[in-house]
Amino acid sequence: MDLLPFFEWLDTSILADIAKAYGGVFVVVQTFHLLALSLLGGTVLVGDLRLLGVVMKDVPSQVVIQNTQKWFSVALVILILSGLFQAAAVAMKLYYNEMFWAKMTGLAAGIVFVYAIRRPLLLRFDHDTINPWALRLIAVSSMTIWFTVAASGRWIGFS
């Protein structure tokens, strides 16, 4: 599927006009993007490190996952919306940037992983009944995915 028409549309959209013309608006949106990234990273770290038994050992892991999932979703929505706005400013540059596609691949993999596997397994079933190695692998792969998404996003600036 060729996404070039979408990026060409984004490059000439009103979002791109605003992002290019008003640096102050761009910076404010970028601030929310980074705050949401911090929130997402925080929820991922707290949940996954609890699954690994590193932090908050006195709180059941199921409680930690239940409380962090809602904020994870909030952060993800803010990240996608603010990211779309920022991408509009440099849409064609991003289309030809390999690291941008690495980030998008990681993001897609992360969303599928969270909503199709991690969330159903960890919210529906008692963690004591889940294979401990499955819990450990979920935690490690979750941190790996979201680290890759964040770091490859930063790497776009260097590539």
Next chain:
Amino acid sequence: MSKNVLEKAAFVFATVVIVSAVWFWSLQIESVLDLLEMAYG
């Protein structure tokens, strides 16, 4: 989906993610090292 199916999916997905991430980041580090070698010898 049943717990067993989700557990198996988690095993497969996690393995693919970890192997892919190790491969991906090793390529990035290799390219940075090549760049540093070109710059400083």
